[in-house]
Amino acid sequence: MKKILLILLFVHNIIFSELIIEITESSENLIRVAVVQKQQATKIGDLVVGVIEQDLKRTGEFEVLTKDQMLSIPTKESEVIQRDWLLLEVDAIIFLDIDESRNNLDIKFLIYDVGYKDISDDGKVLGLPDSLRQTSHFVSDEIYKYFYGIDGVSATKLMYVTKNENIHRLIISDSDGFNEQVILKSNQSIISPTWSSDAKDIAYVSFENNRAQVFLHNLATGKRESILATGSTVSSPAWSPDKSKIAFSSTMDGNSEIYLMDLRSKKINRLTDNKAIDTEPAWSPDGKKILFTSDRSGSPQIYEINPINLVKRRITTVGNYNARPSYVNKQKIIFVHRGTESFQIAALDLRTREFEILTSTKNDESPCIAPNGNVIIYSTKEGELSYLAGVNISSGVRFKLPAIYSELKEPAWSPFLR
Amino acid sequence: MKNFLIFIITVIFLYSCASTNVVEVENREATTVDITQSEISNRISNVGLDLGEPEIKIFFDYDEDALSEKSLVDLLEISRVLKDNERYTLLVEGHADERGTREYNLALSERRAKAVEDFLVSAGIIPVRIEVVGYGEEQPSDISSNENAWSKNRRAELFFVR
Structure with missing residues (x-):
């Protein structure tokens, strides 16, 4: 034995x-x-x-x-x-x-x-x-x-999706890549994995039923459930910092809108209402604001909404493609920005309006920020291979996690584990 | 009240004396879930059925859901077949190329499928006969990263369910 x-x-x-x-x-x-x-x-x-x-x-x-x-x-x-x-x-x-x-x-x-x-x-x-x-x-x-003077992130974890011979795996490893644990193995795509604030549960989008659905998944038990079984797309999950709510996008009312579900009462609130695409919600660290992507102006741009009074404001104005936002801290956000020819990760200071392109690779996607607010990991592509790369904001250090899989994408950095 | 105050002072005092910063490691093992062998759990639609090759493909421009003139001609033909065969229903799958973010592409691909549905409805097909689904950039028909592949991947695929 x-x-x-x-x-x-x-x-x-x-x-x-x-x-x-x-x-x-x-x-x-x-x-x-x-x-x-x-x-x-x-x-x-x-x-x-x-x-x-x-x-x-x-x-x-x-x-x-x-x-x-x-x-x-x-x-x-x-x-x-x-x-x-x-x-x-x-x-x-x-x-x-x-x-x-x-x-x-x-x-x-x-x-x-x-x-x-x-x-x-x-x-x-x-x-x-x-x-x-x-x-x-x-x-x-x-x-x-x-x-x-900044917390280190060696003791944190990374979650990402790999694809090998048409098998999709959602994996969690230590931040140095050791101790890989397969969380979910599927024949269909898995996208948008995200951590709850206590790192005990995750949420992601699975196409296992041939339509995008959001699943909540407990890491210790492997118990999982889809949050909404409508006949329409449910996608882009984001836990509120206090773990009581989940923001997501869905086409259940006709086109892609942002919704909020209270996880205890299962009550759903719709936050956006127009004919444009509204998706990719991301919570502010204090849980008072939500960033999202909308093409209501004709091209995808980033907006911020107060989920209580639904007051919105447009955040990005430079360029004709700004999407998948997340807060670095209360004052700074990162997102995918299309420059002249390629997609890169950019940062915007909400107070000073200072705009900065952070990456020097092309085809950059899915930026996520380390819990110390100082390191970004994103997925990028060279030829037909996608792999993960990273950049340290304060020191300018750049690194990559080379592709040993045919595809490595959708990184999500865990919160601090203590 | 006095006792309470003493307690607070003591705690603060003890706390400030503790020079050793202690961190405890927590156990964080996870379970693997393998669904590669499991059946689709909620078969409530035609989505995911093996319907063979699509009847036609409609192609789109970058970040667009507008139908070209050629597409309109093709779709009128589809509406005729649907009218002649009242038991047929239609599945429309929307797709996007790999450029841009996955979630935005998912919404964009579904909007393309919806544009096809909207035209067919305006051509007299009742909405319940049409089902739309978006796959974003998850199912490219050409995996290369060039304009030729991208133009093939920005598509809606139409299937008759007979």
């Missing part, structure tokens, strides 16, 4: 080989660090160090010293010979104290600032059995926050 299980695991790994993230453009100001263990190095300790080093490198904002580059390997702060580390131009040494004594793996860490000889407060991450990678990711995120 054990043998069969092992073989199954092995096959599973072949089919779903993990995504590899490739940095295509690094930050100009890299922070140089060394990651060391406070005790005698162990096998597990080395694994933890490896995950954290990879996490930091993957941000494109850190440079990590290898053991060979170090002149000495301190196991506590008092052993640090400042001169050596200044010579190596190291900004900080990260000390890990890995406790394997419980069944769970716990990691304590502190950051030694080489220049100032300053030591950070202790941080501690309490793990679960078999959570070595996730526990390490939380440490990476604390380290990231110490240096950049």
Whole structure:
């Protein structure tokens, strides 16, 4: 029995080989660090160090010293010979104290600032059995926050859709592409996956009944239900931040309009009413406004509506194709913008009206924002292959998740998982 | 009241003393749902039936749902067949090319199918005999990324259900 299980695991790994993230453009100001263990190095300790080093490198904002580059390997702060580390131009040494004594793996860490000889407060991450990678990711995120003042996103998850030989898979993986879990496997398209604010449920559009329908899906149990069984298209789901409502688009009244469903009473409110296409609703972080795409002016443009009093205003004015909006924060939005020849991801500051094109690839679609509001992942296409690419707003770091599937699309970044 | 105040002060004090920032990992396992073998659950329409090749295809311009003159001639012929065969119904599937966002394309593709329906209704066919569905950019007839493929993919496909 054990043998069969092992073989199954092995096959599973072949089919779903993990995504590899490739940095295509690094930050100009890299922070140089060394990651060391406070005790005698162990096998597990080395694994933890490896995950954290990879996490930091993957941000494109850190440079990590290898053991060979170090002149000495301190196991506590008092052993640090400042001169050596200044010579190596190291900004900080990260000390890990890995406790394997419980069944769970716990990691304590502190950051030694080489220049100032300053030591950070202790941080501690309490793990679960078999959570070595996730526990390490939380440490990476604390380290990231110490240096950049923004929460790291190593310990978050990504959801995306792959297509291989006409099988569509909705997949959730760690943000580094490891631990892929297939959530839904279908013969028909799956689009517009989205997370609830507590990351316990998701919503998406499935064509499994040959017509677009919105499903709500509990991740732990796999229990799923379609929100509305009308004979018409129901699409583009978006959970309200408090998880009590779902905004969606439907053609149940003739053409595509935006609706709001209260998930407890199942009561539906219609938010838009005109002959144009209204779709792609997206909630503001405070749940008070909804962005959507409408072609009521003759071309797709982005509008904002107050779901209580239904007051609307047009947001985008530059260009003749602006769609699929989402809020980065209360003040900034991102969306798909058509330039002279190609579709790219753009950002607009709602207060200053500053407009900026963020991506340098073509055919860019489905932008989603990391929960720290600073990294965007989107899908793009080269030839017949679609794959995911990303950009860090503050540092300008660019990366891609190369296509190992024939198609990789519709990314959705999870909220923080704590 | 006094006790309450002391309690608050104590809590704040304890909180500010705690220099260790503790994070706990949560278990987030998920279940796989495989529906590749399952039947369509709500067969309430002709959508999804295997109806073979479409009777005709109507093509559209980029981001447009307007019917060309040639399409109008083809659709008049379709309306004649429907009038001559009162038991026939019609399924109209709308499609879009890959450019632009998936959700907008879904709505656009359905609007194309609806434009076909609206014309047939104006030609005297009762609406209950026509069913429309939008597939967006999900079912391209040519998967290449060039103008030739896109022009083939911006289409409505019409099927008689006999």
